[in-house]
Amino acid sequence: MAKSTSQFVKLGLFVIFGSLLILVTAYMIGNEQNVFRPTFQISAVFNNVNGLQKGNNVRYSGIQVGTVRDIVMEQDTSIRVYMQIQEGMMTHIKDNAVAVIGSDGLVGSMLVNILPGPGIGAPVRDGGEIASYSSISTQDMLSTLNVTNKNVSLLSADLLEVTHALRSGSGVLAQLLYDSTMAKDLRQGFHNLNVSTARTEEAISRLNKMIGEWRLEQSTLRLLTDDPEFTGQIQRVAANLDSSGQEIRELTGRINDLIGGVQQGEGTLGMLMTDSSMAAEIRHGLRHLDSGLVKFDENMEALKHNWLTRGYFKKMEKQQEKENKKH
Structure with missing residues (x-):
């Protein structure tokens, strides 16, 4: 009987100790998952969570500050x-x-890293939203690496082809490498180019020296500054040009005055241009003059045929013919 009671006591102590151990472990796990601490909630929108799950850790600048509470699919891309x-990290x-x-x-589990932003910002609020950055996933990196490997393979094949062409002596580059005649011609060409450059520099140097040795005494500037006779001629030409310009201005003024007077009807020319009655009288007089000339021609023709004056006109015609023959 005593033995059974001792066993029951030991069993009870073991159960109590085990229960306390389980409670302490649960408290520690819950404390780690922020179950027994005051917390606040924030959110962020990602295009790809890369396998993130509920309960994964959240770190701020590498420090464990919380856990992922929930993941909600809002749209097909968010x-x-x-x-x-x-709560202590809110500030x-x-x-x-x-x-x-x-x-x-x-190869560890996924987590959310919160990084400080540039500049100075206000403390985040409970239920607020922060910006996000979707990093490149491992699949994307492997895909990019696969494309890079293909490009490297193609480049290696092209390089092998170029190397084979060089070794076989085909192409211009191979000829430059293996053809001694072409190499000699190329060296001679560079030598000629250097000689031409040196001669060009020498010619430019001589030209600069010749320009520097030009004498001012033999130039036109010397005549303008030191020859009084040449200077006097220049001054007389300038004076003549000035007087001619003055006369031209006076003549232009007179012509403008004359044109203005004609436009205003002054003088005979102005009356002829502006007075319509005088113009009509002149036209009437010209008509009478024209008719008078016609009648005068008729009278002269009649005199030629008159027996009194016919001999005179014949004599005048013969004299005109003689003069024409002499000429």
């Missing part, structure tokens, strides 16, 4: 991640912080 953060995390999804080591 996923909202809710994070449970320790440290600013609203311009950036959330990035990464991994804990090379």
